[in-house]
Amino acid sequence: MSAETAAPSAVGSVGVGRTRGRLGHAAFWTVMWTLGLGALLYLLLPTLIIVFASFTASDYIAFPPQGLSFRWFVKLWGFEEVRASAGRSLLVALAATALSVVLGVAAAFPLVRSRFPGREGLNAFLMSPLILPSLVYGLAALMFVSAIGVPLSVPVLVLSHVAVIVPYVIRTTAASLMLLDPHLEEAAMSLGADAWNTFLRVVLPNLVPGIATGGAFAFISSFDNLTVSLFLAGPRIETLPIRLFAMINFDLDPAAAAISAVLVILALAVVLLAHWAIGLTRIARF
Amino acid sequence: MTRRYGAVTAVDRVSLDVGPGEFVTLLGPSGCGKTTLLKCIAGFLAPSEGEVVLRAEVINDVLPHLRNIGIVFQHYALFPHMTVADNIAFGLRMRKRPRAEIGRRVAEMLQLVKLGGFGGRYPHELSGGQQQRVALARVLAVEPVLLLLDEPFGALDKKLRVEMQLEVKQLITPLRMTTIFVTHDQEEAMRMSDRVAVMNAGRIIQCDAPAAIYDRPRDLFVADFIGNSNLLDAKLLGAGGDGLRVVAAGVELELPRDAGASGAGEAVVMVRPENLTVTAAAPPDRPAWTGVVAFALHTGPVMEYEVVVADTWRLRVSRPRAQAGGGRGWQEGDRVAVSVLDLEAVRVFPAR
Numbered sequence: 001m002s003a004e005t006a007a008p009s010a011v012g013s014v015g016v017g018r019t020r021g022r023l024g025h026a027a028f029w030t031v032m033w034t035l036g037l038g039a040l041l042y043l044l045l046p047t048l049i050i051v052f053a054s055f056t057a058s059d060y061i062a063f064p065p066q067g068l069s070f071r072w073f074v075k076l077w078g079f080e081e082v083r084a085s086a087g088r089s090l091l092v093a094l095a096a097t098a099l100s101v102v103l104g105v106a107a108a109f110p111l112v113r114s115r116f117p118g119r120e121g122l123n124a125f126l127m128s129p130l131i132l133p134s135l136v137y138g139l140a141a142l143m144f145v146s147a148i149g150v151p152l153s154v155p156v157l158v159l160s161h162v163a164v165i166v167p168y169v170i171r172t173t174a175a176s177l178m179l180l181d182p183h184l185e186e187a188a189m190s191l192g193a194d195a196w197n198t199f200l201r202v203v204l205p206n207l208v209p210g211i212a213t214g215g216a217f218a219f220i221s222s223f224d225n226l227t228v229s230l231f232l233a234g235p236r237i238e239t240l241p242i243r244l245f246a247m248i249n250f251d252l253d254p255a256a257a258a259i260s261a262v263l264v265i266l267a268l269a270v271v272l273l274a275h276w277a278i279g280l281t282r283i284a285r286f
Numbered sequence: 287m288t289r290r291y292g293a294v295t296a297v298d299r300v301s302l303d304v305g306p307g308e309f310v311t312l313l314g315p316s317g318c319g320k321t322t323l324l325k326c327i328a329g330f331l332a333p334s335e336g337e338v339v340l341r342a343e344v345i346n347d348v349l350p351h352l353r354n355i356g357i358v359f360q361h362y363a364l365f366p367h368m369t370v371a372d373n374i375a376f377g378l379r380m381r382k383r384p385r386a387e388i389g390r391r392v393a394e395m396l397q398l399v400k401l402g403g404f405g406g407r408y409p410h411e412l413s414g415g416q417q418q419r420v421a422l423a424r425v426l427a428v429e430p431v432l433l434l435l436d437e438p439f440g441a442l443d444k445k446l447r448v449e450m451q452l453e454v455k456q457l458i459t460p461l462r463m464t465t466i467f468v469t470h471d472q473e474e475a476m477r478m479s480d481r482v483a484v485m486n487a488g489r490i491i492q493c494d495a496p497a498a499i500y501d502r503p504r505d506l507f508v509a510d511f512i513g514n515s516n517l518l519d520a521k522l523l524g525a526g527g528d529g530l531r532v533v534a535a536g537v538e539l540e541l542p543r544d545a546g547a548s549g550a551g552e553a554v555v556m557v558r559p560e561n562l563t564v565t566a567a568a569p570p571d572r573p574a575w576t577g578v579v580a581f582a583l584h585t586g587p588v589m590e591y592e593v594v595v596a597d598t599w600r601l602r603v604s605r606p607r608a609q610a611g612g613g614r615g616w617q618e619g620d621r622v623a624v625s626v627l628d629l630e631a632v633r634v635f636p637a638r
Contacts, residue, residue: 181361181363183359183361183363184363184365186328186330186350186357186359186363187357187359187363187364187365187424188365188376189329189330189349189350189351190328190350190351190353190355190356190357190425190430190434191351191356191376191377191380191424191425191428192351192352192354192377192380192381192428193351193376193380194349194351197380198351201376202365205367206366206367
């Protein structure tokens, strides 16, 4: 008898809890979406404005753009210095990225797979340029280079970029390596593969997503780098960010917006390329 | 050999001799050192002391890739970026065999493990059982001197596991491949092995044929770990007549002289549940416990009973359904007698 009278109230309380639960659920998603979209707009809006502004037909920077034209891009192409600095930036970024990938992948392997005293410390040290202000690093590198008496040159600039961007490669490669089943390496060895073959044929192909991600980050941060380049480029070696910086200081015309747009679009292209490379390996794996 | 990790001794003065073509299992609870021992044999770890000898050659300092020891892992460790055929060809390519021979051998292996036509697939496109077969084909392709199986069935569900055990056994036996198998599953060990080495706390406690391990466990750990057993508090009364007199759970039994422990004092008696039977009254010709059925369970072919004797000891009895007592079996609360069917199969150990 008591069980029968208790039953309806129990159902009632479950019903109330259900309504409250649904409200809470809706509130949760509303908050998340609002914050998420807000953050996205906050991040993207200035960048979108500069990209749109670069298509203006007017003689001055304006948003919204006055008319639509590619005249500033055409004009940009006409500037000998801009073309030269863009080419140099591309060369520096490609060389620095290639070197970072080789060094970063090599560093990640023992950092993850070996046990040695001071491993954590070394890990923190190798990550330090990510934490250290690059302005400080630029100054330090300049002092070092002049102390050992090496003249400033493109190779010096490349090496200084490598120091700043290699942590990206180490970090993402190490993350990929941690996710890779160590039994794969043992299986390869038991099948007769020496250390080199195990690494090149079994480990490396499975690290492509991590390396591509790190490489893309590294490339973009080298191509966009201003602070280290300011110290180490010297007066005769001009990169695109330095050119842009000079143009903004001199006269803020739509050509500066056009350079910015080129930088943004290039960064986007690199990220998409990396995404595509990762996608290819994912399809083969999962 | 011995293997230590810092202050922890994972493998403790273990000695194991595996003959050509033999299938030996390392069986023990997790953390007993069986995987460490396997890794030392494969060469992924170096022994702290002792030697690993393969075909009369000490191989302590031989790198893993030069040992020609094949290994199959629990999660197969197939190379995810290679097709099935490339996985199987990997070892042959490392050995720089001619291309035509590799092609022939891969096709042969795919046939052997019944995966003809699967050569172009990627591992993730295969079921667990199929991946298992690829892992086996990949190892067998290089004809290793010794095959190591590290819990290879652990990731499969129970039904598939039993099928694969049979399949692997059928595959390996005709090849006369010397095999060391690691598992914590005692049924698996019993089913597959010529000999089973039971390990605990880094040591091999007993290494014997499966039947011997089951019937004549060397100590309480093995008795408890292998199969189900009733372990009863007992008192050894010493030798008497032509046997060993012991009081187990209040009932005096006369066991054969070689039942295990000797002398007198505290002891533990082991009786397998299938060596006990339940009757309404004590049989006239042999000693019996009387008690109350605490529970009766159907497990398909077998009835399992637990009988509480003198409110103290619990006796587990398992009987085939056909002999389970009457048409309906015994019920909870029934007063019954429990007696030993074969006193030769009762073991006695010194108390812990």
